[in-house]
Amino acid sequence: MACIFKSKHHRWTSRVYLIVPRTASSYSLNLTHFFSSTQYSISSNDQTPISTATPSINTDSADADTKLDASKPDAVQAEEKQSQRIPRGKRPNPEKLEDTICRMMANRAWTTRLQNSIRALVPEFDNSLVYNVIHGAQNSEHALQFYRWTERAGLVRHDRETHMKMIEILGGASKLNHARCILLDMPKKGVEWDEDMFVVLIESYGKAGIVQEAVKIFQKMKELGVERTAKSYDTLFKVILRRGRYMMAKRYFNAMLNGGIEPTRHTYNIMLWGFFLSMRLNTALRFYEDMQSRGISPDVVTYDTMINGYCRFKNMDEAEKLFVEMKGKNIAPTVISYTTMIKGYVAVEKFDGALRMFEEMKSFGIKPNSTTYSTLLPGLCDGGKMSEAHMVLQEMTDRFIAPKDNSIFMKLLNCQCKLGDLDAAYGVLKAMIRLRIPTEAGHYGVLIEHFCKANVxxxxxxxxxxxxxxxxxxxxxxxxxxxxxxxxxxxxxxxxHGRTGKAEVFFRQLMKKGIQDEAAFNNLIRGHSKEGNPDSAHEILKIMTRRGVPRDADAYKLLIKSYLSKGEPADAKIALDGMIEDGHLPDSSVFRSVMESLFEDGRVQTASRVMRSMIEKGVKENMDLIAKILEALLIRGHVEEALGRTELLMQNGCMPNFDSLLSVLSEKGKTIAALKLLDFCLERDCTIDFPSYDKVLDALLAAGKTLNAYAILCKIMEKGRMSDCKIGHELIKNLNQEGNSKQADILSRIIEGRETTLANKKMKE
Structure with a gap:
């Protein structure tokens, strides 16, 4: 069987030739002849001079360009000889023909053109070449295409080894239908079956988990007349027991006995392994007794299987008895034996016993392997024996043995960190690097977290x-x-600590892995804001908005403060709006700081919008600043906006100081603004002091706006808000002078009626 895995030499002639002159010399080619610059070459044995005279030339077989012309000068002939010398250095080995074909199939599509190229390349196809190409093909598809093509094109007639190799390749690639067809079609091609071919196919079905088909192939052997020995039965037992079909295995075992086939030690080892795998202890013990009754003595594999079975049932007493019995029969335990015992002791949490076995195996010169370390180290961690675990890890590192299960390193890291031994935990990471085990973010994370907790x-x-x-x-x-x-x-x-940029670079890598941690985002905003980088903080804020990550109110406050400290109140206002949109309620100090900065920067209307947001949120502080904003709006002519803000204030129970506003507007000559504000107050029956009326009317008269003064005075008198009529008489005089006699007459009658009413009232009193 082993021979089918070796590359076979096929019969073909190399196309690469040494560029040397063809001679008819009877002596073998001596390379020193070409590289020597002397007339004689001295042998190391007899020191006999060897003549270097030019041999006779066979003109029938020599090429024209290698003939030496005697008529040429000696210098010319020497130069020609020098040009014909072989270059110094080792010549590269020519590529094998099968490797060339495999490379062609890997780089090109399987087409007729490729087939013609291969046919032109190969002088003669034989089974050795086909076998080697199939063996070296990049994948099973290439191997099957080449196999089918050489057969259908009549280039070669496949032999037993080629069929066997193809079945192995297809079985390993789980292309079991193709493998089955090739096997069953062999007699049609004149190739006989043997048991080994069916064994390979049965095993392939078993690895694919298709137990029923494996059984059918086994039964097919009997129908086809292929002899079934213990070898094919052992393969079938392994397939069905791997899937827990222990009852089926017992039936076929009985059938094997009835067929006159004696079970071997290997058969019993497989049966014991399968029964313990299915947790059938009693059945395994019966088969173990039957094995001994047949005179088959257990070997180290049998004992290892039995010990492992008892370890599965956590019966370490029986496992220990078998282990002692094995040594008593001079059967030397192997690394598997000791590792199995260590695994059993770890399973029952007898960690001292596991350490005892570990030291015993080393004392007998048995070196632990990667499985041994992978079994022992997690147990030591669970048992809290971290000093022993550290020593075992150091030993494993010194021997450069990497465990099969890399999860033990995470366990070691966690255990060392929980005990507070951070240096030992850091040593675990160094051991991983030394053993070339890929370190992952989780390993670094454990160390970083505990270093931070320890303030390191x-x-x-x-x-x-x-x-x-x-x-x-x-x-x-x-x-x-x-x-x-x-x-x-x-x-x-x-x-x-002023290193937010480093933190952001780190967190952006985390974001690429899909992490959207609210705390991390807000910490970045706080950090950039404290360091005076509000733009960077705002960029983080926009990322959070796009991804729907909640934003903290404190982060917004720091961002607003950072913008204000850099003299960018407009950006601070944008951040404030975002804070409000996210459902956070800024306190009065935040509103005040933004409004003051905008107001001082001359952005009165923007400050007014902030004021509106503040009032709508029910914040009633900062009335002094509100008065300044209203005054500035009125002075700058934004009267409607100011009146709108005033209306909002009144609706929320905040009454501005109208007397102060009217007084300031009158003094600064903003008569239209004062007029509209006074009209607004009269319509809403706001409380206004009488001097405020007089100031507004005086300002209107002084500005020559007599009709405006007339209109507002009429409203004032209708509301009964006029204390005396002195200003009215003056207004009548101005109206008459400007030709508005009608308005003057109306106003005069109103004043007279008011004066009569007042006189009657006094008389009644």
Whole structure:
């Protein structure tokens, strides 16, 4: 069987030739003849001079360009000889023909053109060449195409080894229907079956988990007249027991006995393994007794299987008895034996027993393997024996043995960190690097988190630098992600110590892995804001908005403060609006700081909009600043906006100081604004002092706006708000002078009627 896996030499002639002159010399080619510059070559044995005279030339077989012309000068002949010398150095080996064909199939589509190219390349096809091409094909599809083509094209007639190799390749690639067809069609091609071919197919079906088909192939052997020995039965037992079909295995075992086939030690080993796999202890013990009754003595594999079975049932007493019995029969335990015992002791949490076995195996010169270390180390961690675990890890590292299960390193890291031995935990990471085990973000995360908890931030930052520099987070094969408690700890530290830029570079790698941590985002905003980088903070804020990550009120406050400290009140207002949109209620100090900055920057209307937001949110402080904003709006001519804000204030129970506003407007000659404000107050029956009326009317008269003064005075008198009529008489005089006699007459009658009413009232009193 072993011979079918070896590359076979096929019969073909190399197309690469040495470029040397063809001679008829009877002696073998001596390379020193071509490289020597002397007339004689001295043999190391007899020191006999060897003549270097030119041999006779066979003109029938020699090429024209290699003939030496005696008529040429000696210097010319020497130069021609020099040009014909073989270059110094080792010649590269020519590519094998099968490798060339495999490379062609890997780089080109399987077409008629490729087939013609292969046919032109190969002088003669034989089974050796076909076997080697199939063996070296890049995948099973290439192998099957070449196999089918050479057969259908009549280039070769496949022999037994070629069929066997093709069945193995197709079985390994789970192309079982193709393998089955090739096997069953063999007699049509004149190739006989043998048991080994069916064994390969049965095993392939078993690896694919198709037990029923494996059984059918086994039964087919009997129908086709293929002899079934213990070898094919052993393969079938392994297939069906792997799937837990122990009852079926017992039936076929009885059928094997009835057929006169004696079970071997290997048969019993497989049966015992399968029964323990199905947790059938009693059945396994009966077969073990039957094995001994047939005179078949157990070997080391049998004992290992039985010990492993007892370990599955956590019966270490019986396992220990078998282990002692094995040594008593001079059957030397192997590394598998000791590893199985260690696994059993770890399973029952007898960690001292596991350590005892570990030391015993080393004392007998048996070196632990990767499975041994992978079994022992997690048990030591569970048992709290971290000093022993550290020694075992050091031994494994010194021997450069990498465990099969890399999860033990995460367990070691967690256990060492929980005990507070951070140096030992850091040593675990160094061991991983030394053993060339891929470190992942989760490993770094455990160390970073505990370094931060221990206030050893310098080491945490160094680990973070390696993590970011090597882009370990972004490795697609990573399975251990960093926990939020780890990256939030280091991000918070960096942001609070003026290193927010480093924290952002780190967190952007986390974002590429889909992490959207609210705390980390808000810490970045706080950090950038404290460091005076509000634009960077606002960029983070926009990312949070796009991704729907909630924003903290404190982060907004710091961002607003950062913008204000840089003299950018407009951006602070945008941040304030975002804060309100996110459902946060800024306090009065935040509103005041933004409004003051906008007001001082001359952005009165923007400050007015902030004031509106503040009032709508029910914040009733900062009335002094509100008065300044209203006054500025009125003075700048934004009367309607000012009146709208005033209306909003009144609706929310905040009454502005109208007397002060009217007084200021009158003094500064803003008569239209004063007139509209006074009209607004009269319509809403606001309380106004009498001097305020007089100031407005005086200002209107002084500005020559007599009709406006007449109109507002009429409203004032209708509301009964006039204390005396002195200003009215003056207004009548001005109306008459300007030719508005009608208005003067109306106003005069109103005043007279008011004066009569007042006189009657006094008389009654």
């Amino acid at each position: 931030y310098d080491k945490a930052v160094k680990l973070l630098d390696k993590l970011v520099e090597k882009e370990i987070i972004l490795r697609p094969q990573s399975t251990l992600e960093m926990e939020s408690s780890a990256y939030n700890s280091i991000i918070e530290y960096l942001c609070s």
